[in-house]
Amino acid sequence: MFETEILEINEKSLEKARKYISEGLPVAFPTETVYGLGASAFNDDAIKKIFEAKGRPSDNPLIVHVDESYDVDKLVEVTYDYAYKLREAFTPGPLTMVYKSKGAVSKIATCGLDTVGIRIPGSEDARKFLKAVGAPIAAPSANISKHTSPVTARHVYDDMKGRIPLILDGGKCVGGIESTVLDVTTDTPTILRSGLVTAEMIKRVVGKCAYSTNKETDKVRAPGMKYTHYTPKCETALFKRDEIERAKNLYENYEKEGKIPYFMCDSEIEERLPVNANYLRLGKTAEEIASNLYYKLLEGEKVADIIVAFEVDTADEVGIGVMNRLTKACKRI
Numbered sequence: 001m002f003e004t005e006i007l008e009i010n011e012k013s014l015e016k017a018r019k020y021i022s023e024g025l026p027v028a029f030p031t032e033t034v035y036g037l038g039a040s041a042f043n044d045d046a047i048k049k050i051f052e053a054k055g056r057p058s059d060n061p062l063i064v065h066v067d068e069s070y071d072v073d074k075l076v077e078v079t080y081d082y083a084y085k086l087r088e089a090f091t092p093g094p095l096t097m098v099y100k101s102k103g104a105v106s107k108i109a110t111c112g113l114d115t116v117g118i119r120i121p122g123s124e125d126a127r128k129f130l131k132a133v134g135a136p137i138a139a140p141s142a143n144i145s146k147h148t149s150p151v152t153a154r155h156v157y158d159d160m161k162g163r164i165p166l167i168l169d170g171g172k173c174v175g176g177i178e179s180t181v182l183d184v185t186t187d188t189p190t191i192l193r194s195g196l197v198t199a200e201m202i203k204r205v206v207g208k209c210a211y212s213t214n215k216e217t218d219k220v221r222a223p224g225m226k227y228t229h230y231t232p233k234c235e236t237a238l239f240k241r242d243e244i245e246r247a248k249n250l251y252e253n254y255e256k257e258g259k260i261p262y263f264m265c266d267s268e269i270e271e272r273l274p275v276n277a278n279y280l281r282l283g284k285t286a287e288e289i290a291s292n293l294y295y296k297l298l299e300g301e302k303v304a305d306i307i308v309a310f311e312v313d314t315a316d317e318v319g320i321g322v323m324n325r326l327t328k329a330c331k332r333i
């Protein structure tokens with residue numbers, strides 16, 4: 001058991017973070033997407049502690065985070081030259097690139113795969129943390145496995161209290177959903193997990209991009225996608241955008257039972273729902289919606305008996321990333 005501290009990011013707290021990481025203890029830190037739970041990518045025992053703290057299945061590999069100045073080629077082999085172009089275009093930023101590993105990263109982190117996901121975060125706070133610790137950091141999202149990913153230090157605390165010594169507080173994460181995971185070991189770059197860097201953006205730079213089908217055969221390729229994810233602690237129901245009446249009925253039935261329902265939707269859907277209902281408002285644009293999604297789910301689970309959620313538009317490709325999370329977080333009724 002630890003006394004879990006939440007500290008603002010400054011020289012003193014960064015020094016503490018550096019010390020914990022060098023002692024093999026996990027530290028939570030903010031990025032532009034969600035909070036991560038980090039340990040040295042070369043320290044097997046420290047990485048085991050992350051799997052333990054999260055209750056994470058031991059066959060779901062961790063992403064390795066490095067500072068912009070770090071020479072990624074020490075860790076990975078570039079199989080196709082397009083990877084350099086993508087690195088140039090999108091990093092630092094919310095993109096994880098899966099390369100052939102040179103084997104330096106802990107096998108516990110990569111779960112024995114011959115590939116490794118590398119992410120160069122763009123947020124100032126993540127960069128300060130990585131500079132201070134001075135080593136590649138293996139880090140999953142800082143939630144208990146299967147729960148919604150945290151986007152504030154308080155969310156991390158709610159899950160990790162007593163399990164880790166330190167949470168660096170950088171306020172609310174702007175991106176709000178995890179990085180795009182992109183396999184660059186094949187002829188066509190392939191999205192294993194969608195996010196804020198979209199297929200369209202990738203195509204604009206290298207002319208091609210595919211989505212992983214996540215079929216049985218792809219389980220090894222995208223190990224994380226087979227698990228349930230992101231679920232809040234209250235009941236949930238997910239409706240299509242044209243199922244307003246069904247959703248309203250469910251909402252009203254919960255109210256009649258003396259329970260507290262909340263609608264979670266974008267502003268366009270809200271216009272078609274009663275004015276005096278409870279709302280977890282996601283906003284209007286795809287970026288706003290992504291930024292608010294986990295925040296609203298985690299705030300919602302504290303006040304709602306049920307979150308009555310609506311699908312979002314996927315015309316803007318960022319919506320595909322949001323829908324990927326929504327369908328895992330919320331039950332279809």
Ligand code: TXA
Nearest residue numbers: 033035036061062115116117140141178179221223224
């Ligand atoms: O934005 C993010 O990516 C956040 C922040 C903290 O950086 N991290 C994050 O990590 O979301 P995590 O562990 O919650 O999700 C990592 C995903 C999992 O779906 C995992 O299966 C996949 O990346 N992944 C990691 N290494 C892989 C590899 N070598 N091959 C295929 N998928 C990999």
Ligand code: MG
Nearest residue numbers: 140141149178
């Ligand atoms: Mg996660």
